[in-house]
Amino acid sequence: MKENILGVDVCAETYEQLTSRLLADIEEKRKAFIVAINPEKIMKAQQDESLRQLLNSATYQIPDGIGVIIASVLKGGNIRSRVTGIDMMLQLCKEAALHQKKIFLYGAKPGIADEAKVKLEEMFPGIQITGTLNGYEKDENVIRDTINASGAEIIFVALGSPAQENWIIKHKEILAPYVYQGVGGSFDVVSGRLNRAPAFFQKLGLEWFYRLLKEPWRWKRQLILPKFLIKVIKG
Structure with missing residues (x-):
């Protein structure tokens, strides 16, 4: 619809x-x-x-x-x-934990995806984040092989818009995951590096x-x- x-x-x-x-x-x-x-x-x-x-x-x-x-x-x-993009990501993480679906985090500066992984594991016990890769990796073979080897079914891509959407269009048919979402700066927010607006502002x-x-x-x-x-x- x-x-x-x-x-x-x-x-x-x-x-x-x-x-x-x-x-x-x-x-x-x-x-x-x-x-x-x-x-x-x-x-x-x-x-x-x-x-x-x-x-x-x-x-x-x-x-x-x-x-x-x-x-x-x-x-x-x-x-x-x-x-919202970040709340859609978190909703998917919640359901992935409940249904044993594997997740990959790709993008952002070195270390940010790893920090986001730790936070998501705290937020959603049982979540399976089977791989991370920062957005500064440029070797296409490394990117493809790392993502495919992870067995992930869901991948969140944090490269900024529209770069992340263009990346998804270009790669989704040669990668293993089924669900692709561009999430902008969400890894920075989840990791705690960037503060999100208070709940009052979000709700309105x-x-x-x-x-x-x-x-x-x-x-x-x-x-x-x-x-x-x-x-x-x-x-």
């Missing part, structure tokens, strides 16, 4: 519905690719056809941004709750506002939201 917002597909399912579908993908040995969609990506896709095609090529486009929810409401759609969908308070120089980027909503209304 998907909606189309300014030419970009967005899934309307909840965390639970998506996780159920992803577990089924693993059981049936189907490749699945998750990408997070926010107003900034949708606006960039207006000027970049290759980006729009990349986003729409994903199996699941999750609504990671309060602006996407507002846009859905304005267009009479059914998306009513955010599915105001993580962008928290970041603005912490980093005022981001204000120009935040102007994308009203521009996006105006375009949705006019469209």
Whole structure:
């Protein structure tokens, strides 16, 4: 079940519905690719056809941004709750621990994935993280062999967007995992290197506002939201 917002597909399912579908993908040995969609990506896709095609090529486009929810409401759609990239990752980790699915962490600076692995093992007892590799490894053979040797069925890729999505498209058919998700800076957050917005801001969908308070120089980027909503209304 998907909606189309300014030419970009967005899934309307909840965390639970998506996780159920992803577990089924693993059981049936189907490749699945998750990408997070926010107003900034949708606006960039207006000027970049290759980006729009990349986003729409994903199996699941999750609504990671309060602006996407507002846009859905304005267009009479059914998306009513955010599915953030990091929370989708954590939900998958929880279910992977329960269903004995193996996970690989690829990306970020040296040491970060290893630290995230330790934290995830504390958060989800029984989780099987069978391998990690930092994003600075450039040898394609090493990357392929390390991931495939791990036996992982789920891989989280932290290379930044759209590099991580391009990497997934290029490699998913030659790698063993079935589920692929680009997770940006999530390893930094999980490892404790980077603080996430407090739960109050998360619940209200105001993580962008928290970041603005912490980093005022981001204000120009935040102007994308009203521009996006105006375009949705006019469209």
